[in-house]
Amino acid sequence: MNYLINNFGYVSQLFGQHLQLTLVVLFFSLLISIPLGVLIVHIRWLQGPVLGILGVIYTIPSLSLFVLLIPLFGLGTTPAVIALVSYAQLLLVRNWVIGLITVDPAVIEAARGMGMNSWQRFTQVEFPLALPMLLAGIRLAALSSIGIGTIAAYINAGGLGILLFQGVITANNEKILAGSLAVSLLAVGSNYLLRFLEHRAETAVRGETR
């Protein structure tokens, strides 16, 4: 514990880097997965191939994906973000699509019958009703990004993985412990916060709160 107390500033800095990496990954993941999900909900035959490809990407071991990206993007955060965004796609797109296709068809029919255009249907009906599933996907993607993100330290993307790698190389158990604690804190905290949002969205969809 001494290491953590003596180097609290440094650990906090790495914690911040890790959090930032996760947020950047989530941002770009959502930027891709939300339109992609809408697309494959409307063009049904794309669902199989798209989810299949995302599934294959998800099975590539993280270290090898990072290394594969180095010739193209060099070292640093860029290849790390690209790899983590690719991983997150499966979790996000799958949940988002399930959320969208499980919206009650009668509700959609009513919305169309009342003269909502497709944008109004999306923003006023489909999005809010599919939001709990999307948030569940965001939670899974955040947790997996935090976990796999530690390995990104190997390609100079920074973050709490640095402590783990350094600790392993120098046989410094204090460092490993500090890194693990910090990653766990980040993961548990994110999980708690996103769980809370998910719950809020669920009760709103069920129409049980004000």
Added chain:
Amino acid sequence: MVKQAPAVSSTSNESGVISSAEIVCEDVTRQFPNEPRPAVDHVSFKVAAGDLVVLLGPSGCGKTTLLKMINRLYEPDAGKIWIGKDEIHNLLVNLLRRQIGYAIQQVGLFPHMTISKNISVVPRLLGWGRERIADRSKYLLELVGLPQAYLTRYPRQLSGGEQQRVGLARALAADPAILLMDEPFAAVDAINRDHLQGELLQIHSKLHKTILFVTHDVEEAFRLADKIIIMQAGKLVQYGTPIEIVTRPQNKFVEELVGTSNMLRRLSLFNVQSVLEARSSQSFEQAVSKVGQTGPAVIHPQDDLRSALSMLLNSGGDSLKVVDQHGQPVGQISFNDLRAVLVENASKN
């Protein structure tokens, strides 16, 4: 997803406001892929503004498909549909739909919106002011017989019958001249259905909307309809008033569907008033003179003869006293009158 035909053509109606609530279908046909026959097969009819017309037929007869072509949830493969002066494909589809109320069996309320938000969807789409929307919502809730406190509730907190009332209020929200209803009461229990039918009739007599109402329930059709369209296998088999359909069924199918030999149904088509009127030309004096001798059971002129029969049997007497809404006796009705109605109408066949 349903394919959308081009929204505007060269003869587009500039304002997009429908000119009247008359609906005309001309040779409307719709074939679904991989189906042996068209779901709707060259159907033509005209619904006068203000009429409540019921589309009646067994499941798969095409009545719902036909209804959904009027607000363009389905597109016809051939034929034309006119609302007032406009062929509906010359109107912008969403503007058309905002002028047509739509209620469906599953109700389809938005679960994440309060009742007030649900009711005001179309007014909000039309850009009404907040105050106007609030006033309208209160009026509508009253119209469908729900307490104002429901405005802040969510659909899940309401019973099935209450939800369908909200569905009706939502369909009426922007005061559309036309209302399309797709088996709206089919999933509601019998008591609530009876109430809802009564309320729909009241609303119709008060607001004079053109209503197209789809059902497979013959009783419901006869109770509600000004006119009935009977469909079979995509074709329009008969279009007429309930009395025409019972007394002159077009074919065996109609006969069996509506049970034209069902005497109780015949009685339900006539009201007490019609008997009094028919008789007043002949023996008015005699009828009034007998009023004093009838039992305590009373019936109103607007009640149907089926209720009259039921009350007669219940009362144990030979006749009922007919009183107007102020309780003033206006005549009486007996078993013989009921029999006369049945015989007279049977002879028209």
